Amino acid sequence: MTKTLFTNARLIRAVALTDNPGAMLIEGDSIAEVYDDTHPTVKDAQIIDCGGMCLAPGIIDIGVKISEPGERHKESFRSAGRAAAAGGVTTIVTRPDTLPAIDTPETLEFVERRASQDAPVNVLPMAALTKGRNGREMTEIGFLQDAGAVAFTDCDRVVTNTKVFSRALTYARSLDALVIGHVQEPGLSDGAAVTSGKFASLRGLPGVSPMAERMGLDRDIGLLEMTGAKYHIDQITTARALPALERAKRNGIDITAGVGIHHLTLNEFDVADYRTFFKLKPPLRSEDDRLAVVQAVADGLIDIICSMHTPQDEESKRLPYEEAASGAVGLETLLPAALRLYHEGLIDLPRLFRALSLNPAQRLGLRGGRMRPGHPADLVLFDPDAPFVLDRSTLLSKSKNTPFDGARMQGKVLGTWVAGQEVSGRL
Amino acid sequence: MSFRARHLLGIEHLAPDEITTLLDLADQYADHNRQGRSHKDVLAGITQINMFFENSTRTQASFELAGKRLGADVMNMAMQASSIKKGETLIDTALTLNAMHPDLLVVRHPNSGAVDLLAQKVNGAVLNAGDGPHEHPTQALLDALTIRRAKGRLHRLSIAICGDIAHSRVARSNIMLLGKMENRIRLIAPPTLMPSGMSEFGVEVFETMEQGLQDVDVVMMLRLQKERMDGGFIPSEREYFHRYGLDAAKLRHAKDDAIVMHPGPMNRGVEIDGTIADDINRSVIQTQVEMGVAVRMAAMDLLARNLRAARKAETVMA
Numbered sequence: 001m002t003k004t005l006f007t008n009a010r011l012i013r014a015v016a017l018t019d020n021p022g023a024m025l026i027e028g029d030s031i032a033e034v035y036d037d038t039h040p041t042v043k044d045a046q047i048i049d050c051g052g053m054c055l056a057p058g059i060i061d062i063g064v065k066i067s068e069p070g071e072r073h074k075e076s077f078r079s080a081g082r083a084a085a086a087g088g089v090t091t092i093v094t095r096p097d098t099l100p101a102i103d104t105p106e107t108l109e110f111v112e113r114r115a116s117q118d119a120p121v122n123v124l125p126m127a128a129l130t131k132g133r134n135g136r137e138m139t140e141i142g143f144l145q146d147a148g149a150v151a152f153t154d155c156d157r158v159v160t161n162t163k164v165f166s167r168a169l170t171y172a173r174s175l176d177a178l179v180i181g182h183v184q185e186p187g188l189s190d191g192a193a194v195t196s197g198k199f200a201s202l203r204g205l206p207g208v209s210p211m212a213e214r215m216g217l218d219r220d221i222g223l224l225e226m227t228g229a230k231y232h233i234d235q236i237t238t239a240r241a242l243p244a245l246e247r248a249k250r251n252g253i254d255i256t257a258g259v260g261i262h263h264l265t266l267n268e269f270d271v272a273d274y275r276t277f278f279k280l281k282p283p284l285r286s287e288d289d290r291l292a293v294v295q296a297v298a299d300g301l302i303d304i305i306c307s308m309h310t311p312q313d314e315e316s317k318r319l320p321y322e323e324a325a326s327g328a329v330g331l332e333t334l335l336p337a338a339l340r341l342y343h344e345g346l347i348d349l350p351r352l353f354r355a356l357s358l359n360p361a362q363r364l365g366l367r368g369g370r371m372r373p374g375h376p377a378d379l380v381l382f383d384p385d386a387p388f389v390l391d392r393s394t395l396l397s398k399s400k401n402t403p404f405d406g407a408r409m410q411g412k413v414l415g416t417w418v419a420g421q422e423v424s425g426r427l
Numbered sequence: 428m429s430f431r432a433r434h435l436l437g438i439e440h441l442a443p444d445e446i447t448t449l450l451d452l453a454d455q456y457a458d459h460n461r462q463g464r465s466h467k468d469v470l471a472g473i474t475q476i477n478m479f480f481e482n483s484t485r486t487q488a489s490f491e492l493a494g495k496r497l498g499a500d501v502m503n504m505a506m507q508a509s510s511i512k513k514g515e516t517l518i519d520t521a522l523t524l525n526a527m528h529p530d531l532l533v534v535r536h537p538n539s540g541a542v543d544l545l546a547q548k549v550n551g552a553v554l555n556a557g558d559g560p561h562e563h564p565t566q567a568l569l570d571a572l573t574i575r576r577a578k579g580r581l582h583r584l585s586i587a588i589c590g591d592i593a594h595s596r597v598a599r600s601n602i603m604l605l606g607k608m609e610n611r612i613r614l615i616a617p618p619t620l621m622p623s624g625m626s627e628f629g630v631e632v633f634e635t636m637e638q639g640l641q642d643v644d645v646v647m648m649l650r651l652q653k654e655r656m657d658g659g660f661i662p663s664e665r666e667y668f669h670r671y672g673l674d675a676a677k678l679r680h681a682k683d684d685a686i687v688m689h690p691g692p693m694n695r696g697v698e699i700d701g702t703i704a705d706d707i708n709r710s711v712i713q714t715q716v717e718m719g720v721a722v723r724m725a726a727m728d729l730l731a732r733n734l735r736a737a738r739k740a741e742t743v744m745a
Contacts, residue, residue, distance in 0.1 A: 198624035202439075204539040204561030204599060207623065274540030318518050320538030322559075 001028040003045035004420070006381070008038045012056035013371050014358035017350040024055060026377040029419035034371055050381055053414060056353045057369045058090025058378035059334065060360035062151075062180075062258060063126075063234055064309040065327070066092070068114055069107070070099025074399045075311035080331065081119030083396040085424035087332040088380035088413040089307075091122040091368060093360070096133070097155040103128035103139045105147040112148055120423040121416075122378070124364070126151045129168050129179060135159040138168040145177055150364050151232070153180035156281050156326075158216065160186050162223065169229035178363065180232045183216030183241070184208075184282060193322045194283045199268045205321060210238040210285060217241050221248045224255060232363060233257040236302055237285050239292035246301055256363050257301075260308035261330055261337045264294055266403060276317045276324035278403045280308070297355050298347040304363065305355040307334040311399030329397045333404050339384055339411035349384070377420040386412040430729040433737070434546045434553040437562035438603040446604060450572050450581070453718070453725035457572070460496070460721060467498035469728055475499040475531040476524065479556070480506040483535055485691055485716070486556050486565075490533045493723035499531065517541060521548040530734060531727055534558075552730040554723075560594045566690055567600035569722040571608070573715050574645055577686050582609045587639050587681070589615040590649030590671060590698050593622045593660075597690045598649060602628060615639030617671060619660045636671055640680040648673050648689045651698045664697050674700040678709070686711045 004026050011022040011034065023035040025042055033042075061084070067074035084092050094111065096102035102111055108127055115123035127149035131137045141152060152172060158181075159165040172179050189208040194200045196207030217233065221244065224231050236245060236257045248255050262280055267287045271278045278284060285293075296302040310327025317324050330337075338356065341347045353369075361369030368378050392405040416424050430448045432441065459466065475494040479487055487503065494501040506520070515523075517536075524532070525548065532553045534542045539559035546553040557563040575581040586605055592598045592614055605612055612630040614621065615638075625632050633639030640646060651667060661667045673687065687699075687709045695701040704710055 196623045198627045201622035201624050201628075202599075204559050204596060209623075273543055315516070318516070318544075320517065320536070320541035320544060320559075322538050 002420070003027050003032070003042065005040070005042050005045040005047050006055055007040075007047055007049050008052055009050035009055040009381075010052055011371060012054050012349045012353050014057060014350055014354040015370055015372075017354070019349050021052070024371065026417070026420050029377055031371060031373055031375050031377050033373055053381055053383050054349065055379060055381050056349070057357040057371055058380050058416065058418065059088050059356045060091040060093065060364070060366065060368055061089045061307050061309065061331065061334065062093040062304060062360050062364070063095055063306045064092045064331065065095045065097060065311060067098065067311055069110060074313050075397055077114045077118040077123065079396060079398045080309070081121050081123070082424070083329070083331040084119075084121045085416045085418075086396055086413060088335045088382060088416050089121060089331055090378035090380070090416060090418045091124060091366070092119070093124045093126060093150060093364065095155050096126050096128040096153065101128045101133045102126070103131050103133070105140065105143045108144055108147045108149060121418050124148070124150045126153055126180065128152070129154045130159060130164065133157050135161055135164060138164070138171060141168075141172055141177055142175055145175055151178040151180050153234070154182075156182050158182055158184055158186045162219070166223050166227055169223055169227040169231070173227055173229040176230065178230045178232060180234055181220055182234050183213055183220055183236070185212040185215035185219070188212040188215065189282070192283065193279065194271060195268050195285050197268070197286060199271070203271070203274065208283065210240055210289060213238045213282065214240045214244060217244050221253060221255070224248070224253050228254070230254045231256075232304075235260050235263065235282065235308065236296070237263040237282050237293060238289045242292060242296050242301060249301070256303040256359070258304035258306050259293055259297065259302050260306055261334050262308065262328055262403060263290065264297065264305065265337045265340050266290075270403065274321040275403075276319065276321055277328060277401050277405070279321060279324050279326050280328060281326040294341055294346050298351055300354070303355065303359040305338060305352075306360075307331055311397055312401045313399055317401055327401070329395065329399055329402050331397065332395055333390065333402055333409070335380070335382060335413060336409040336411040337404065340409070342384065343410055377417055379417040380413060381415040382411060382413045384411050386410065388412065430733070432730070433733060435564050435726050435730060436543055436546055436553065436555045438564050438567050438600045438607070439562065441607070443607050446568070446571070446607065449568060449722070449725050449729060450575060452728065453568070453572050453722040454576070456724045457718060457721035460717070466496060470494065470497035470499035470731055473499045473530045473731055474528070475501045475533065475727065476529040477501065477503045477533045478506050478524070478535070479504070480534070480536040480541075481557070482507070483556070486535065489716070489719045490554075490556060490723050493720050493727060494531070496720070497724055497728060499727070517545060518548055521545045525549040525551070531730065552734050554726060554730065557596050560596050560599070562600045563596040564600050565719070565723055565726060566597050567604040568726070569715055569719040570601055570647065570688060570690070571604055572718045572722055573688065573711050574686070576714070576718070577711055578644060584644040585611045585613065585642060586645040586647060587613045587615055587643040588647045588649065589636065589639065589673065591620045591651050592616045592625070592649065593620045594652060595649050601647065602630060606630070613639050613643060615671070617661060617667075636673070636677045637680055640677060643681045644685055646673065646678065646681055646685055646687050648687065648699050650690065650692065651694055668697055672696070672698055672700060673703055675703065678703060685709070688712065688715060691716070
């Protein structure tokens with residue numbers, strides 16, 4: 001078995017929450033040993049000198065939209081896989097909101113086949129919770145789980161019929177299946193393009209109160225108390241939702257929460273003169289909300305950071321703001337954007353990787369996210385300080401709809417390893 | 428002169444001195460229009476295209492007349508009935524039109540920000556004739572000119588804007604313009620028709636006409652769009668008229684010499700009592716229409732000057 005020794009590394013460990021110099025040996029597809037010594041002696045090992053740079057568990061990104069099947073011109077498994085490798089993402093957990101939706105074992109098999117042929121990183125598919133994501137009948141959760149679905153979600157569509165939703169949650173509980181939900185009160189948020197408030201009023205755009213998120217969360221907490229299902233919220237983006245989340249966790253409800261990287265690093269005023277690349281779902285929030293949510297990630301109340309990678313072509317974005325499509329690509333910019341929080345002193349690196357890697361692994365029951373012997377050698381090596389100006393034309397995603405075009409960023413991925421194999425890198 | 432803008436997309440990006448420059452010129456045009464003096468040379472050789480993606484009779488007529496009085500070649504395009512229905516995107520429409528080399532493009536669109544988007548893609552000067560509930564700059568400028576001529580100044584006045592502020596581009600442009608010129612602005616609306624966060628704009632917010640109209644110099648009424656009834660914003664037209672419609676009793680709370688304005692078209696008996704609208708001592712509604720032509724003449728004149736100067740500079744550079 002091939003042995004590779006990473007020497008002179010800065011090890012970011014999310015379980016112990018440490019950030020120390022050290023070294024790591026990988027053998028085959030697994031981690032073999034972790035050392036406090038930066039230059040241990042190991043026979044017959046190929047040596048990679050990390051030059052004091054950060055070595056961390058690879059990012060596990062829950063909620064990536066790959067536009068296969070249906071809109072392959074926006075993103076394919078190959079392009080998304082390459083973007084992920086360049087961004088230090090070693091596992092993509094794909095969304096089922098494709099055309100058609102991934103709601104049968106047959107469509108799920110298509111996804112798995114395409115992924116294994118084309119993507120250099122791990123791809124784990126999610127399946128729809130209801131057929132066609134229409135909120136009326138639950139999908140074949142058991143068959144889909146057997147076929148490899150790691151979670152069930154209707155993505156940004158809320159199951160409005162609580163009877164349907166409660167049955168799906170109850171059925172999912174019997175299979176110990178994870179359900180991922182989008183918490184927005186659908187009536188209040190109908191037709192909204194931005195968050196209500198000064199900015200919405202200034203621009204004359206239809207807004208939604210941040211309260212819609214709290215109301216959606218409250219409803220779902222009630223249903224979870226009723227059904228006992230295992231539940232993850234895709235994105236919590238407002239301060240007002242946090243106390244309810246904290247209470248639900250304290251009361252022993254099996255609930256976790258994520259947040260998209262754009263809501264952690266941008267606010268509603270970034271939309272400026274109708275810049276549609278900043279149109280997201282839910283919409284960007286106030287600066288107060290952003291800071292509260294960042295703090296919740298640092299405290300561990302919000303468990304997971306994801307990219308909410310959503311490729312959109314130029315045609316669907318070059319429209320009047322209300323009519324433009326929502327979403328932004330994020331696989332390649334997730335790490336440098338997250339490092340903004342580190343450079344601002346809002347969160348340290350181990351806690352960042354707890355949210356980027358360890359917690360998503362734990363929630364999905366994966367063995368990744370830990371730098372311990374026997375665990376998969378899914379790793380990212382990065383320079384946290386290297387400055388650059390993002391040019392969207394250099395992105396590997398087929399779609400270039402990033403809000404960070406022209407932004408000054410810090411943090412470059414030097415190498416990404418999946419199961420011990422290097423999949424991209426500049427070393 | 429100091430008017431530097433390339434397009435007239437909104438009041439937000441105009442400086443107070445630019446507003447004053449435009450109003451001074453419009454003031455002259457208003458006098459000349461009354462005297463019947465012609466200015467066919469000002470926009471001679473200039474092509475003006477009016478693109479209305481949303482119904483309009485008054486604004487379109489006003490822009491058309493303004494262009495013709497200054498000698499422009501004016502063309503009207505009813506976009507509702509045309510290519511948009513065939514699935515063409517706004518950007519493609521803009522590029523197609525741009526290839527015809529229009530000098531002045533007057534655009535109205537039902538979406539906020541759509542006129543800004545279009546302006547990024549064309550070489551001529553773009554005038555926003557209303558984009559969604561965002562801005563309607565020439566309406567705010569004509570209101571300002573009407574106030575200035577009636578009150579002798581455009582600063583340190585107390586001005587009430589009343590009615591459906593949430594859906595009104597007229598209100599937004601007026602709040603910005605009157606704020607830039609250092610006036611005291613009072614907004615009066617039922618809370619369902621008041622946009623959120625308005626108190627952060629440096630205006631006072633009221634929920635009753637009696638409080639809001641206290642000692643104001645100007646009462647600006649807004650049109651209540653009938654389609655708002657379906658959205659459940661207000662219970663009924665008659666209750667709205669009772670609580671927010673401008674009648675003699677409510678107007679008594681304003682100053683004795685307060686003027687009454689309305690951007691038209693009016694719903695008599697919904698937001699304004701007919702006798703108030705027709706009261707020649709109080710209502711300046713007809714003057715607003717007259718000033719509209721003058722303001723649009725001034726705006727197109729100034730933009731055409733900037734356009735010609737820019738083209739001349741390009742030629743010299745080449």
